[in-house]
Amino acid sequence: xxxxxxxxxxxxLRQTFRVEAQEHLHTLNQALLDLERTEAADRRAAHVQNxxxxxxxxxxxxxxxxxxxxxxxxxxxxxxxxQARDAGRVLDAATxxxxxxxxxxxxxxxxxxxxxxxxxxERQSALSGGPATPAAPVPSPTTAPxxxxxxxxxxxxxxxxxxxxxxxxxxxxxxxxxxxxxxRMGELxxxxxxxxxxxxxxxxxxxxxxRWQQTLQGxxxxxxxxxxxxxxxxxxxxxxxxxxxxxxxxxxGFEALEQHLHRENSRLTTIADxxxxxxxxxxMIPFQTxxxxxxRTVRDLSHSENKPITFIISGxxxxxxxxxxxxxxxxxxxxxxxAIDHGIETPEERRAAGKAPHGxxxxxxxxxxxxxxxxxxxxxxxxxxxxxxxxxxxxxxDAPLGDLSRDxxxxxxxxxxxxxxxxxxxxxxxxxxxxxxxxELEVLQGRVRVDSQPGAGTTLELIVPTSLTMTRxxxxxxxxxxxxxxxxxxxxxxxxxRVVYLSGQPMLELGTxxxxxxxxxxxxxxxxxxxxxxxxxxxxxxxxxxxxxALLVDDILTEQELAVxxxxxxxxxxxxxxxxxxxxxxxxxxxxxxxxxxxSARGRQPGPAPALDGHLPAPAAPEPAPVAVLVVxxxxxxxxxxxxxxxAAGFLVTTAINGVEALRRxxxxxxxxxxxxxxxPEMDGLELVRQIRSSEYRHLxxxxxxxxxxxxxxxxxxxxxxxxxxxxxxxxxxELLTTVARxxxxxxx
Amino acid sequence: MRLNExxxxxxxxxxxxxxxxxxxxxxxxxAGEAYSVLQILVGAETWALPLAALVAVYQTxxxxxxxxxxxxxxxxxxxRGQVLPVLALAVLLRVPAPPVAAGYVVVVSDGTHSAGLLVxxxxxxxxxxxxxxxxxxxxxxxxxxxxxxxxxxxxxNVAALLGDPALVIEDRVQQSYP
Numbered sequence: 001x002x003x004x005x006x007x008x009x010x011x012x013l014r015q016t017f018r019v020e021a022q023e024h025l026h027t028l029n030q031a032l033l034d035l036e037r038t039e040a041a042d043r044r045a046a047h048v049q050n051x052x053x054x055x056x057x058x059x060x061x062x063x064x065x066x067x068x069x070x071x072x073x074x075x076x077x078x079x080x081x082x083q084a085r086d087a088g089r090v091l092d093a094a095t096x097x098x099x100x101x102x103x104x105x106x107x108x109x110x111x112x113x114x115x116x117x118x119x120x121x122e123r124q125s126a127l128s129g130g131p132a133t134p135a136a137p138v139p140s141p142t143t144a145p146x147x148x149x150x151x152x153x154x155x156x157x158x159x160x161x162x163x164x165x166x167x168x169x170x171x172x173x174x175x176x177x178x179x180x181x182x183x184r185m186g187e188l189x190x191x192x193x194x195x196x197x198x199x200x201x202x203x204x205x206x207x208x209x210x211r212w213q214q215t216l217q218g219x220x221x222x223x224x225x226x227x228x229x230x231x232x233x234x235x236x237x238x239x240x241x242x243x244x245x246x247x248x249x250x251x252x253g254f255e256a257l258e259q260h261l262h263r264e265n266s267r268l269t270t271i272a273d274x275x276x277x278x279x280x281x282x283x284m285i286p287f288q289t290x291x292x293x294x295x296r297t298v299r300d301l302s303h304s305e306n307k308p309i310t311f312i313i314s315g316x317x318x319x320x321x322x323x324x325x326x327x328x329x330x331x332x333x334x335x336x337x338x339a340i341d342h343g344i345e346t347p348e349e350r351r352a353a354g355k356a357p358h359g360x361x362x363x364x365x366x367x368x369x370x371x372x373x374x375x376x377x378x379x380x381x382x383x384x385x386x387x388x389x390x391x392x393x394x395x396x397x398d399a400p401l402g403d404l405s406r407d408x409x410x411x412x413x414x415x416x417x418x419x420x421x422x423x424x425x426x427x428x429x430x431x432x433x434x435x436x437x438x439x440e441l442e443v444l445q446g447r448v449r450v451d452s453q454p455g456a457g458t459t460l461e462l463i464v465p466t467s468l469t470m471t472r473x474x475x476x477x478x479x480x481x482x483x484x485x486x487x488x489x490x491x492x493x494x495x496x497x498r499v500v501y502l503s504g505q506p507m508l509e510l511g512t513x514x515x516x517x518x519x520x521x522x523x524x525x526x527x528x529x530x531x532x533x534x535x536x537x538x539x540x541x542x543x544x545x546x547x548x549x550a551l552l553v554d555d556i557l558t559e560q561e562l563a564v565x566x567x568x569x570x571x572x573x574x575x576x577x578x579x580x581x582x583x584x585x586x587x588x589x590x591x592x593x594x595x596x597x598x599x600s601a602r603g604r605q606p607g608p609a610p611a612l613d614g615h616l617p618a619p620a621a622p623e624p625a626p627v628a629v630l631v632v633x634x635x636x637x638x639x640x641x642x643x644x645x646x647x648a649a650g651f652l653v654t655t656a657i658n659g660v661e662a663l664r665r666x667x668x669x670x671x672x673x674x675x676x677x678x679x680x681p682e683m684d685g686l687e688l689v690r691q692i693r694s695s696e697y698r699h700l701x702x703x704x705x706x707x708x709x710x711x712x713x714x715x716x717x718x719x720x721x722x723x724x725x726x727x728x729x730x731x732x733x734x735e736l737l738t739t740v741a742r743x744x745x746x747x748x749x
Numbered sequence: 750m751r752l753n754e755x756x757x758x759x760x761x762x763x764x765x766x767x768x769x770x771x772x773x774x775x776x777x778x779x780a781g782e783a784y785s786v787l788q789i790l791v792g793a794e795t796w797a798l799p800l801a802a803l804v805a806v807y808q809t810x811x812x813x814x815x816x817x818x819x820x821x822x823x824x825x826x827x828x829r830g831q832v833l834p835v836l837a838l839a840v841l842l843r844v845p846a847p848p849v850a851a852g853y854v855v856v857v858s859d860g861t862h863s864a865g866l867l868v869x870x871x872x873x874x875x876x877x878x879x880x881x882x883x884x885x886x887x888x889x890x891x892x893x894x895x896x897x898x899x900x901x902x903x904x905x906n907v908a909a910l911l912g913d914p915a916l917v918i919e920d921r922v923q924q925s926y927p
Binding site: 187481483524525526565567568569570571572573574575576577580582586587588589590596599600603699701741742743744 | 811813814815816817818822825826827830832833834843844845862863864911913915916917918919920921922
């Protein structure tokens, strides 16, 4: 057995320490936030005590793993908190700032981010220096003008779940293990579904058995009248009698077995379903695990911007998949920064506008089935639509703005480089607008809705799935194929009743709104149908980030829980496709990517109703396009000869006299295959092949035709990248034609 | 021996494992002189698939087409609870062949990746003593061909096929603004 070195041991210890230290930092942050919004002296003392204990533990642990920087800072924090606890030192906003700064520095050290000695010394002196005990022993948060205050409801929802659980009740399990468990669970479900399907075939078996019994019965009955005669007749009769009894017993046994199997299967179904639900929830953690950094951000910004703000989070107990939650953190931080920087006015401005001097931001988390709605609402000044329009005009040229609706202007706020901030501040206004939010939401396949009232505030609603691995999907039919769309991306399913055309683009009328309508088949590049299949055609209104479109499908089949897996090599990423799911039927279902679909729809050029192609009266069956061949030869005789041979066989031929002209022809009009001479002026065939291989047409098949026949020349040609090499001396029609046909993967026309 | 007509899935896999094992041993013994291959029929051509790269052969597996991919991707199929991509071998080998909706799915692996190959037909398992180098083809440079058997069938280079970066599809829809 290998002996572990001292260094290995320390390394391992430090890993453990990191986890522990994070918990202490969490406790400290939480206690300080709680402290700042609490006025009652006894509760303040309790928060100070919590913070002190965490700082003390952090110091001890840091010493044990020899991390002096953290130890020193923790020690300074501990001393300061001790003074507050025992000597009545006031923890005012400025002192709290020092404590928060020290916590952030410790975070940096933990994450191996570079922290200079100067920063460490500054943090330490800020904590140990500063004013001593002032006269007033009970501070009020309102004495500090820039303090973020919160109503009691905020503290009520901000209790971390972990703190309320005794340490012995929880263990750490790696995500990898949970994923393995989830994968096994999926297999169990598939097995169960397949069992159910087998059971469904039992009635047919039972009927077959019953028919056999009837046949036996009939035979016996048929024999009876004649049965009086002979020993053989009696023996046959007995035999049939015996067979009928056996069949009877078999039938009874079968029936009992069938009932038993059904009972057990439904029990298995219940257990498997429950188990699946439980396993799913293992990956889920409550929203409030990310509440703390959000609260810290609001608190810090409200200080630095001098805008007192009441921040309330409600619904912190709602559970989400860990990955979804992690991905949500940045967009939420961004929205909060935006709300404070652009939305909430200064106390003076608010008073002038007849509002309370404290701004208010609420973050509400709600679960609706398999989706989570996060609503960020502020009571600030709202979107400046006029300015948004001006910015848009400046950035996109002189587009007429008169006809842009408020919704369209809001949509623009999500485009890169759009901001309405007058000056670049530390917070935002750096031209990084809501497009970040859009990008993160697309990763989550979520969508966003915005409502903004000038002067009254802005409400942003983010809608995301609770989990990315398990999703409820809507199965739809497109032609003969079945596809799944994640339910959380579907806003509504609407009948296709009224369709109007706006500059050639079909639009679905939905109440008072008009949404662009596209055939899903067309977006998925499916060949047009000869006739629309029977079925209830319906439109799905899907949203990705803030954009919405309606998709026409041939039928809506069912709704189903799906475990979505990415496609595997060589399918790294396929446009419009998220992955596959393997439901009980055992056949894979393609799960579509709503954000890609919205983009595909938006990217389509409006024309004479292209969005619905394949769903209009039957177009003529498409003829396969003729194979285009480019013949390159400096000899007019050879050129004409080859052109004639190929055209007679149904190919479409263009010609060029040397490599240079061939490249020009290729750029003008792409072809399917090139047939080229080797010896040519200006640019020979070998160079042409090399050029093609290093261009965008690198996959284009090239056949070299030449009078040279040495092994060396052939080698040169193939080395340059030619796909085939034909020698002119043995030039016959058949060889040229079969080689061309072979390289374009098509039988001879 | 026609693989699919006489054996169940399990038996077939067991036999294949044995065949692989035997092939391996012979290679060790005789410095790669003997080689067991499965004949696969692609259009009018016969190709040979080294048994060492063969995982399983399926005859009645449903191939689900994937939208927005080039023709060499036949689709995906569920192979023992795993969804694998299925490549249209005829398209990749540029063999003119009528499009097949159904056929055999030959599951191959290079140790890193696994994929199904859609082939119109499967032949016998044969053992060959010698392999001719690819240069024996003369004029044509055949893609994914690592040599020829004495009966002129081409030996499929599974590693080159599964490892070909040109086959990797990584495609996203570009964002467009009004």
